[in-house]
Amino acid sequence: MVGVEVKGTTRLLGLIGDPIAQAKTPSVINPIFASRGADIACVPLQVPAADLQKIWAGLKATSNLIGFGITLPHKQMAIDLCDSLDPVAARVGAVNLVRRERDGSFRGYQFDGRGFVRGLQAKRITIKNRDVLMIGAGGAAVAMAFALIEAGAKSITVSNRTLEKAEALASVINGDFGRLVAKAGSPRPQTGQLIINATSLGLNETDALPLDPGLLHPGMTLAEVIAQPEITPLLSQAQARGIEIHSGIHMIKGQVDLIADHICELWS
The missing domain is CATH 3.40.50.10860 (Leucine Dehydrogenase, chain A, domain 1)
Known part of the structure; x- marks a missing residue:
C-alpha cells in the first residue's frame, strides 16, 4: 500500500x-x-x-x-x-x-445515503424540489432514497427488474415519511429529473445499460453509484448528449x- x-x-x-x-x-x-x-x-x-x-x-x-x-x-x-x-x-x-x-x-x-447527498451537494447539483428516478432497489438505493427525501427531493420513482421489490421500497419510504413521496415505475426519465443508476450495471464493459440513453435530454442529471470506472459507459453516452453527469466517486x-x-x- x-x-x-x-x-x-x-x-x-x-x-x-x-x-x-x-x-x-x-x-x-x-x-x-x-x-x-x-x-x-x-x-x-x-x-x-x-x-x-x-x-x-x-x-x-x-x-x-x-x-x-x-x-x-x-x-x-x-x-x-x-x-x-x-x-x-x-x-x-x-x-x-x-x-x-x-x-x-x-x-x-x-x-451511503448521507455520502451520496454530500457528493451531490459538493458538486452543486440540485436536489430540493426535484423529481428523482432511482434505478435499482438494493441496500444503497434504500439509504439514498431516504436521504434524498430528507434533503428536499420532491418525489422518487423506483424502477427495478423485479416490480415487487420496487413497490416494496416505495411503500417503506411512504410509510416512514407519512406521505406519498415514492412510487414504482418504469426506467423512463422525465424532463428535469435527477436520474440515479443504483445498480451494479456498468462495472463491466459488457454489462447491459440500465436505461436507454436515447431517453436522456439536457436539463436532466445522471448520477452513478459506481466509482470504478469513474465514467461508466452510461455516463459517457449521457455526457455525449449534453447531460449533466455525476460519478459514483463523489459518493x-x-x-x-x-x-x-x-x-x-x-x-x-
Whole structure:
C-alpha cells in the first residue's frame, strides 16, 4: 500500500464485497487515516455471498480487525448478522459499515445515503424540489432514497427488474415519511429529473445499460453509484448528449470522512 506503513501494531479496516477489484474506498480513506496519525489500514476482501456467514465469524475472531465497510452484494444480508444496529441502518434495512465496539460486538451503520447527498451537494447539483428516478432497489438505493427525501427531493420513482421489490421500497419510504413521496415505475426519465443508476450495471464493459440513453435530454442529471470506472459507459453516452453527469466517486468521497470519524472515535 503506497504511502501507508503497515506494521504489526496496525489495526485493520476491511472492505468486503464480490466483486471487490473496483473498490475505491481503500485508496481514498487510507490517506485520511495517515493524515490523522491513526495506525489503521483499509484493505479489500473478496467475500462471495455464499460464504458471508462463515467469513463473518472469521472476521469477528480477528481481534486486530476493527471493522469493515460493506459493498455489493452484502448490504442487506449483513443486517441479520450484526449484533446491533445504528438507528439509521435499522431504518433503511441495509449496512455499509460494521464497527467492532469496545465489548467486541459488531454494530452496523449506514452512511451511503448521507455520502451520496454530500457528493451531490459538493458538486452543486440540485436536489430540493426535484423529481428523482432511482434505478435499482438494493441496500444503497434504500439509504439514498431516504436521504434524498430528507434533503428536499420532491418525489422518487423506483424502477427495478423485479416490480415487487420496487413497490416494496416505495411503500417503506411512504410509510416512514407519512406521505406519498415514492412510487414504482418504469426506467423512463422525465424532463428535469435527477436520474440515479443504483445498480451494479456498468462495472463491466459488457454489462447491459440500465436505461436507454436515447431517453436522456439536457436539463436532466445522471448520477452513478459506481466509482470504478469513474465514467461508466452510461455516463459517457449521457455526457455525449449534453447531460449533466455525476460519478459514483463523489459518493465515496462524501462518506469516507464520516466513516473515518466513526472508526477513529474508538480506535485511533
